[in-house]
Amino acid sequence: MLAVPGIDLLFSSVPQSAEFRLVPVWLLTLANSSGTITLRCKDLKVLQLEIPGMEECLNIASSIEALSSVDSVMMMYPFFYRPQSLKLEEGWHLFPLQQYFQQIASQVSLEGRDPAMLRSSQPLTGPNRKRCREDEMLLGTVLEEGERGFIIDTRSAQAAKQARMTGGGTEPKSSYPQWRRLHRGRPLQESFIKLVDACNDTAINMDRWLNRLESCRWLSHVKAALSTACLAAQCMDREEANVLVHGAEGTDTTLLVTALAQGLLEREWIKAGHPFHLRCARSAYSHARLKQEAPLFLLFLDCVWQLSRQFPFSLEFGERLLLTLFDDAYASAYGTFLCNNEKERCLCKVKENTHSLWAWLNQPGERKKYLNPLYLPNALVIWPSVEPQSIQLWQGLFFRWIRSSQYLDEAWAEIQRLVEGNEPPVKDSAGNRLSQSLSDPTAQPENGR
Amino acid sequence: MGTLYLTATHVIFVENGSETRKETWVLHSQISSIEKQATTATGCPLLIRCKNFQVIQLVIPQERDCHDVYISLIRLARPVKYEELYCFSFNPKLDKEEREQGWKLVDLNEEYNRMGIPNNYWQISDVNRDYGVCDSYPTEVYVPKSATAHIIVGSSKFRSRRRFPALSYYCKDNNASICRSSQPLSGFSARCLEDEQMLQAIRKANPGSDFIYVVDTRPKLNAMANRAAGKGYENEDNYSNIKFQFIGIENIHVMRNSLQKMLEVCELKSPSMSDFLWGLENSGWLKHIKAIMDAGIFIAKAVAEEGVSVLVHCSDGWDRTAQVCSVASLLLDPYYRTMKGFMVLIEKDWVSFGHKFNHRYGNLDGDPKEISPVIDQFIECVWQLMEQFPCAFEFNERFLIHIQHHIYSCQFGNFLCNSQKERRELKYERINEN
Numbered sequence: 001m002l003a004v005p006g007i008d009l010l011f012s013s014v015p016q017s018a019e020f021r022l023v024p025v026w027l028l029t030l031a032n033s034s035g036t037i038t039l040r041c042k043d044l045k046v047l048q049l050e051i052p053g054m055e056e057c058l059n060i061a062s063s064i065e066a067l068s069s070v071d072s073v074m075m076m077y078p079f080f081y082r083p084q085s086l087k088l089e090e091g092w093h094l095f096p097l098q099q100y101f102q103q104i105a106s107q108v109s110l111e112g113r114d115p116a117m118l119r120s121s122q123p124l125t126g127p128n129r130k131r132c133r134e135d136e137m138l139l140g141t142v143l144e145e146g147e148r149g150f151i152i153d154t155r156s157a158q159a160a161k162q163a164r165m166t167g168g169g170t171e172p173k174s175s176y177p178q179w180r181r182l183h184r185g186r187p188l189q190e191s192f193i194k195l196v197d198a199c200n201d202t203a204i205n206m207d208r209w210l211n212r213l214e215s216c217r218w219l220s221h222v223k224a225a226l227s228t229a230c231l232a233a234q235c236m237d238r239e240e241a242n243v244l245v246h247g248a249e250g251t252d253t254t255l256l257v258t259a260l261a262q263g264l265l266e267r268e269w270i271k272a273g274h275p276f277h278l279r280c281a282r283s284a285y286s287h288a289r290l291k292q293e294a295p296l297f298l299l300f301l302d303c304v305w306q307l308s309r310q311f312p313f314s315l316e317f318g319e320r321l322l323l324t325l326f327d328d329a330y331a332s333a334y335g336t337f338l339c340n341n342e343k344e345r346c347l348c349k350v351k352e353n354t355h356s357l358w359a360w361l362n363q364p365g366e367r368k369k370y371l372n373p374l375y376l377p378n379a380l381v382i383w384p385s386v387e388p389q390s391i392q393l394w395q396g397l398f399f400r401w402i403r404s405s406q407y408l409d410e411a412w413a414e415i416q417r418l419v420e421g422n423e424p425p426v427k428d429s430a431g432n433r434l435s436q437s438l439s440d441p442t443a444q445p446e447n448g449r
Numbered sequence: 450m451g452t453l454y455l456t457a458t459h460v461i462f463v464e465n466g467s468e469t470r471k472e473t474w475v476l477h478s479q480i481s482s483i484e485k486q487a488t489t490a491t492g493c494p495l496l497i498r499c500k501n502f503q504v505i506q507l508v509i510p511q512e513r514d515c516h517d518v519y520i521s522l523i524r525l526a527r528p529v530k531y532e533e534l535y536c537f538s539f540n541p542k543l544d545k546e547e548r549e550q551g552w553k554l555v556d557l558n559e560e561y562n563r564m565g566i567p568n569n570y571w572q573i574s575d576v577n578r579d580y581g582v583c584d585s586y587p588t589e590v591y592v593p594k595s596a597t598a599h600i601i602v603g604s605s606k607f608r609s610r611r612r613f614p615a616l617s618y619y620c621k622d623n624n625a626s627i628c629r630s631s632q633p634l635s636g637f638s639a640r641c642l643e644d645e646q647m648l649q650a651i652r653k654a655n656p657g658s659d660f661i662y663v664v665d666t667r668p669k670l671n672a673m674a675n676r677a678a679g680k681g682y683e684n685e686d687n688y689s690n691i692k693f694q695f696i697g698i699e700n701i702h703v704m705r706n707s708l709q710k711m712l713e714v715c716e717l718k719s720p721s722m723s724d725f726l727w728g729l730e731n732s733g734w735l736k737h738i739k740a741i742m743d744a745g746i747f748i749a750k751a752v753a754e755e756g757v758s759v760l761v762h763c764s765d766g767w768d769r770t771a772q773v774c775s776v777a778s779l780l781l782d783p784y785y786r787t788m789k790g791f792m793v794l795i796e797k798d799w800v801s802f803g804h805k806f807n808h809r810y811g812n813l814d815g816d817p818k819e820i821s822p823v824i825d826q827f828i829e830c831v832w833q834l835m836e837q838f839p840c841a842f843e844f845n846e847r848f849l850i851h852i853q854h855h856i857y858s859c860q861f862g863n864f865l866c867n868s869q870k871e872r873r874e875l876k877y878e879r880i881n882e883n
Contacts, residue, residue, distance in 0.1 A: 210730035220722040388725030389715070411839035 037061055043327045044196060045401045191218045192298065199398040218302075219391050226303050227386040297329050298397075305394050310384050313376045318412070319396050321370040326397060373412070373419040453507065455521055458535045460497070462507065475499060478535055478812065478859040480526035485519050488512055495519060500810065500857040501850075502712065527814035531866070531875055534812065534859040555789075555796045561591055563784070565621035570594055570654040576601050583611040585767065585803035585868040591616035593650035600650065603643025607634050609680055612766045614647050617774045617798060620781065623756040624655045627748060629774055629802065631766035632665070632672070636679040640687055648688050648760065655758045660690040662751050662759045666744055666769040668697035675764065691760075696744040698769045699737060701809075701821035707733045708822045741769075741830055745776030753781055767804050772827045774798050779834065787843040791831075795852075796863075799824065805867040812859050828853050 035057030039047040051057040194216035198209065213219065301322045308315045308322075360366060384390070396405065451464040460480075464471040479499045486494040492508040493515035499505070509515040528534055558573075567573055571591055576598045578588050582605050592601060592615060605613040612631035619626045628651055633644060652661045665672055665682045672682045672695065685693050699707075714720070714728035729735065751757045763769035775785075775798045784790040799806075806812065808819035828849050835842050835849075856864045866872045 210726055210735070214723055214726035214730070217722070219726070223722050388720055388722045391722065407838045407840065414840055 035061075037064070039064070043400075044398070046200070191216050191221055194218075195398065199402060213393065219388070219393065221299055222302050222306060223386055223388065223391050225299055226306060226384055226391070229303070230383065230386060298326055301326055302394050302397070305396070306391055307384055308372070309392060310390065312372075313374050315372055316375045316377075317370050318372040323397060323400070324370070373416040453509075453518065455518070455525065457525075458538060460522065462505075473505070475503070475505065476535060476858050476860070477522070477525040477528075479503075479854075479857050480522065481811070483519060483522050483526065485515065495522075497522070501854050502715075504716070528812075529814055531813065534865070536859050536862045536865065539860050555793050557587075557793075557797055557801060558589070560793050560797060561616075561619075564619045566591055566616070566619055568621075570624060571616060571619060571626075574598070574601065580870045583613065584870050585610060586612060586615065587801040587803075587869045591619075593654040595653055596647055596650040600643045600646050603641065604647040607639075607641035607644040608632070608766075609634060610765050612803075613644075614651060614760055615802075617761075617802075618752075618778045618781065620752050623752075624657055624758075625752040625756050626651070626655060626758045627752060627774055627777060628758065628760045629766055629770045629798075630760060630762045631770075632675060632680045632762055632764050633683055634679055635676070635681045635684065635687075637676055637681075639679075645688050648683075648691060651758055651760060652690055655756075658755070658757045660692055660757065662748075662757055663688070663691045663693050664744070664748060664759055664761045664773075665693070665695050666698045666761065666763045666773055667695070668699065669695045671700065671764075680764070694747070696740070696747060696773075698740045698744060698763070698773070700764075701768055701823065702818065703733075704737060704823065704826065705821045707737055708825070710734075738826060738829055738833065741772050741776060741826060742833065744769075744773040745780060745830070748773065748777040749780040752777070767802065768809075768821070768823045771798050771802060771804050772823065772830070775827060776830050779831065783841070786841055788848065791844060791848075800863065801869055803868040806856065806864040807867045807871075810857050810864070812857075812865065824856055825853060 035051050035054055037049045037051060037057065037060065039049065041047070049060075051060060194212070195218040198212035198216060201212075304315070305319060305322055308319065395403075396408075451462055454461040454463070458477060460475045460477065462473040464473075475497065479501060480497055481500045482498045484496040484498070486496055488494075489508075492510040493512045495507045495509060495515055495518060497505045497507070507518075509518060531537070561567075561573070570593060572594050574590050574592045574596075575588065576582055577586050577590055580586075580588065582602055601613055605611040608614075609631040614628045614630040617627045617629045633641070648661065648663070652658070655661070663683050667675075675681050683691060683693055685691055710732035711729065711734040714725065714732060717724060717728065720728070748759050748761065751759050761770050761773055775794055778794055778798070779785050782790075785794045798804075804823070805819070808815055809821055809823055811817075811820050831842075832846060832849055835846065855861055859865065862872075866875060
């Protein structure tokens with residue numbers, strides 16, 4: 001029996017009655033007297049429904065189509081989802097921006113000037129090399145006399161040059177003398193689609209697997225993102241210089257880099273206006289190559305996952321949180337990732353009418369599912385290795401529906417048990433030693449005799 | 450900056466730091482190759498590549514000194530006699546009794562007993578007691594009850610290197626077994642009654658099934674080429690009730706080259722992701738690992754799911770056969786995933802069945818074409834399994850690395866020589882550490 005009430009699809013007589021709210025791009029095939037509907041979901045799950053009776057099948061298919069492509073944001077699921085344990089106002093004020101900046105300000109005045117990271121969009125220099133005194137002054141105030149700044153342009157040098165033709169461009173050296181520009185060099189959506197295709201191909205042999213992994217270039221993007229973030233972090237940490245990061249719009253790769261370099265989700269991605277609605281419209285199975293679609297948020301999550309592999313003690317949260325964020329960015333019961341920016345969210349009255357994902361995650365029962373049992377608070381900066389050997393395919397995401405994670409889950413449960421059973425001092429010493437050696441990339445491993 | 454010492458067994462570099470005395474020790478037996486590089490302003494560089502993949506670069510100020518060190522290391526890294534090896538001088542101060550106890554830790558008779566043998570279907574045979582039938586097999590082999598001495602001897606004459614079918618693993622739950630041998634000397638049309646009877650005996654030892662699988666772990670083309678040389682593989686028409694299966698794993702020369710290419714990829718300075726992945730694919734290393742795993746899985750499934758016995762061979766039955774039988778055993782029996790069980794597994798399928806440690810891992814100076822990372826591949830297969838099933842193994846990665854290290858180190862006597870016969874001739878048991 002298949003019921004289609006509102007936006008959820010519920011199945012019965014399926015082994016685990018699968019309730020999914022991640023509605024999809026779908027494919028309909030009709031054969032003889034029954035039809036098969038293949039649902040490809042944004043969370044990369046693929047479901048096949050066999051429905052006896054052509055007419056029934058067509059009806060169901062058109063219902064699903066209508067429901068999965070609502071035009072108005074306010075008809076989307078978060079506006080209807082009302083879990084019992086939450087109240088509507090919770091969780092929207094968990095991260096007030098003023099408080100954050102106040103904290104930083106007080107730190108700065110105590111310890112002297114810390115390097116700052118800024119973000120923006122590209123300067124509209126255009127082909128005539130326009131100048132803007134206000135912009136130059138703004139950047140000027142960031143630096144003190146004699147200090148240096150770095151501008152990290154997330155576009156390649158060529159792309160930045162071309163941008164001048166359409167009215168954009170780069171900061172000319174003469175007008176911004178204290179700033180040094182560095183370029184980095186994005187058909188990210190294509191990459192994502194190809195990778196998911198390769199992962200789903202279970203008949204593949206080893207040669208073709210590596211070939212496809214290489215040609216989809218997903219891991220190259222991860223490497224590039226991580227190394228740009230490292231660069232920004234290095235400028236700040238090692239050279240104690242101020243950093244300005246921008247791409248074209250200031251909403252994509254820019255955010256990726258600033259967020260990675262600092263690791264702050266709500267502030268960087270949501271408040272700063274990453275256009276989630278546009279970017280996460282269709283995910284990997286879409287045939288419509290929407291111009292604005294790009295799995296940047298996923299790339300960010302992948303980078304965070306790489307960090308968690310290289311520094312198992314350093315993140316308070318585990319892989320499960322990253323997977324949940326991935327799911328919710330594309331289709332959610334919560335309003336946190338709706339729309340494209342603050343302005344739109346205000347217009348749709350998101351805070352008044354939907355629940356916040358953070359509220360849900362913060363509940364004590366839920367929170368502990370997402371914690372990393374190995375976490376040890378550590379104030380040091382972490383420097384990941386961005387060599388290809390160190391960057392791995394995020395199997396927990398890309399193979400999520402293909403291969404059972406049962407044995408790995410078992411291992412994590414065991415780690416949890418071991419950690420909880422241990423005396424605190426033992427855990428601390430092992431963790432401290434490891435953190436110390438990881439934070440110093442020049443430390444040599446011991447040589448055995 | 451520091452001082453370099455050359456002892457009979459090690460190269461030792463001691464750093465000149467004032468606070469901590471940092472030492473780097475490298476066993477001569479671990480040295481795979483030494484390269485003198487072009488002299489630079491700072492001195493004459495010497496690149497030492499080790500068998501455990503460690504790479505050390507020493508810069509020696511005077512060219513003359515560098516040359517001396519180079520010549521010495523070459524001689525030290527290529528011992529000619531067994532007595533020169535580290536294990537003969539390594540002395541961790543255990544008394545004679547403790548040392549002998551060490552050797553008794555792994556007892557293969559005990560292992561076969563654990564499997565449930567001898568029983569109605571399998572027995573121990575001393576037909577090879579003086580290595581008279583096969584000099585690369587152990588003195589005690591396990592064979593089907595209905596395999597008489599006559600059948601064993603006859604079959605051995607029809608097998609490459611006389612390596613007749615013998616028991617590797619027995620599953621007491623369903624009587625299915627894994628047997629191993631070398632290729633038959635069948636050429637295009639030769640037959641041997643005793644060899645055919647041997648395979649029948651294996652089949653009869655498993656009343657639950659009316660056929661056995663014969664798995665040839667070579668690529669079909671190679672096996673066919675062997676026929677032209679008077680060897681080859683079993684013809685289903687001649688051997689009753691067998692199902693023949695090729696599962697192609699490449700030979701030792703291909704594997705040696707594959708490892709070489711992979712090490713080159715690993716030594717690239719700041720490669721791009723593309724370079725790295727392309728290089729990895731080009732080496733073929735993971736493809737080979739997968740081939741070994743696939744073969745192990747096929748055999749394990751035949752035994753556990755179908756309840757059918759399997760006879761495995763390659764060419765000589767001491768490389769790919771060892772890999773594949775031990776992977777299958779690991780999948781089938783959790784005992785081999787304990788520390789003791791793993792040691793027993795290596796002792797059984799590698800040491801006792803005559804895997805050529807000396808030739809393959811270059812313990813003594815020998816033919817470079819014999820060198821191949823056969824056991825390294827097996828160890829990697831184990832690691833792959835540990836990654837997928839983290840809770841299933843009693844030991845960790847460090848244990849595997851340690852074992853790999855010591856196969857090359859010759860610090861202990863376990864992995865010396867090419868067969869049980871050679872080891873006994875050397876009387877190593879009385880002298881070495883276990």
